[in-house]
Amino acid sequence: MLAKRIIPCLDVKDGRVVKGVQFVGLRDAGDPVELAKKYSDERADELIFLDISASHEGRKTMVDVIEKTAANITIPFTVGGGINSVDDMKRILRAGADKISLNTAAVLRPELIREGATIFGSQCIVVAIDARSVGENRWEVYTHGGRNATGRDVIHWAQEAEALGAGEILLTSMDDDGEKKGFGLELTKRVSEAVGIPVIASGGAGSREHFYDVLTQGKADAALAASIFHYDETSIHSVKEYLQTKGVVVRP
Amino acid sequence: MIGIIDYGMGNLYSLSKALERLGYSYEFASQAERLPEYSGLILPGVGAFGDAIANIRELGLEQAIKGYATTGRPILGICLGMQLLFEKSAEHGENAGLGLLGGEVVRFRGDYKVPHMGWNQLIIKQKQPLLNGVQEGDYVYFVHSYHVLCQSDVLLATSDYHQEVTAIVNRDNVYGMQFHPEKSGETGMLLLRNFAVQCEGVLT
DSSP, X not given: OOOOEEEEEEEEETTEEOSOOOOTTOSOTXXXXXXXXXXXXXXXXXXXXEEOOOSHXXXXXXXXXXXXXXXXXXXXXEEESSOXXXXXXXXXXXXXXXXXXESHHHXXXXXXXXXXXXXXXXXXXXXXXXXXXXXXXXXXXXXTTTTEEEXXXXXXXXXXXXXXXXXXXXXXXXXXXXXXXXXXXHHHHHHHHHOSSOEEEESOOOSHHHHHHHHHTTOOSEEEESHHHHTTSSOHHHHHHHHHHTTOOOOO | OEEEEOSSOSOHHHHHHHHHHHTOOEEXXXXXXXXXXXXXXXXXXXXXXXXXXXXXXXXXHHHHHHHHHHTTOOEEEETHHHHHTSSEEOTTSOEEOOOSSSEXXXXXXXXXXXXXXXXXXXXXXXXXXXXXXXXXXXXXXXXXXXXXXXXXXXXXXXXXXXXXXXXXXXXXXXXXXXXXXXXXXXXXXXXXXXXXXXXXXXXX
């Protein structure tokens, strides 16, 4: 059976991991390649790098990070952040990333999804959606790192992204992000039921139980977390072990 | 020396690095006349079937690959590369493939998520040297919206995604893997190594 995926996310700025990762035994906890290796060894199912570099130099450094990562791990990884054109996608995929994640650029110009899917295939194109609650069972799409409201309905945008050729949705519940009180279950369930492509739930992971909830009740195909793994609050192994005891299929 | 066929479709970097880590030498091959120099060929690929086969034809690689297959040296198609080995595909209209294996490529249809994306288990159908060390139930990484329907005699392994999904195929010297071995952890590396060993001709 197809396994539910557990995906750590790394924020990278100018070639360094930010959000102070605290691991024992790492020579350089700021080195994205070393962290990618560690997570890959711990049986992460995929990785996501979010490039938050603001400068052109920082973006060039990211390509170097991608090449080194691809040469050192044997699990798939996605790169997001600052991808605005087919040329940007090409540069990142050629360097060895398996998928690219589009967020603000896709909202500003939805055709970018179609262009990417046509050239590289839908399986390469992840559309990341930052969602904030605006009433009962209604969520609005935010862009620019969650700063700008767009007036767009999250469910409609997810469906439009799928129609344009997205292969997967990375859905972040801004209301839950950083709170560690669990993923946005209702949001995730509604989006997952509204589209025919896989949905990665993000934002709110604080315990192993939260992963169970979002992968069952929330109907997510995969769950992403950052700080809970970076700070060794729980390990990927521990999350997977728990999921297995609860009958969720995971790659052990 | 293994030739990784470069016809402008997909991520060759990860695959080449995987071979490098296994200690096998490779070259990217896009010139038809050079294919006979290699001890084995890998046909990778992501993207659309129609574009892929058009590129292969444009580069004059179709006859070269078919000719290579008759020499008895190993060929491995990966993901879309595996699908290209079959007779035809229904992806965006009907397209003929290389026809090295009998069968066709159809879209997943049903009330479930497409692409079939993520880690799924191998169900072993025929134990062959390519599968040395691979256990029933080992996980590999799939990502595809189309899958191959073929005769059971070419199936070495399948996977289960709302139906039996063709995962590893083989007839004589022609091999295919629907998943990405270069992205499938230690199981994928084992499969790649087993293929590379066949290319070196040292398998006993």
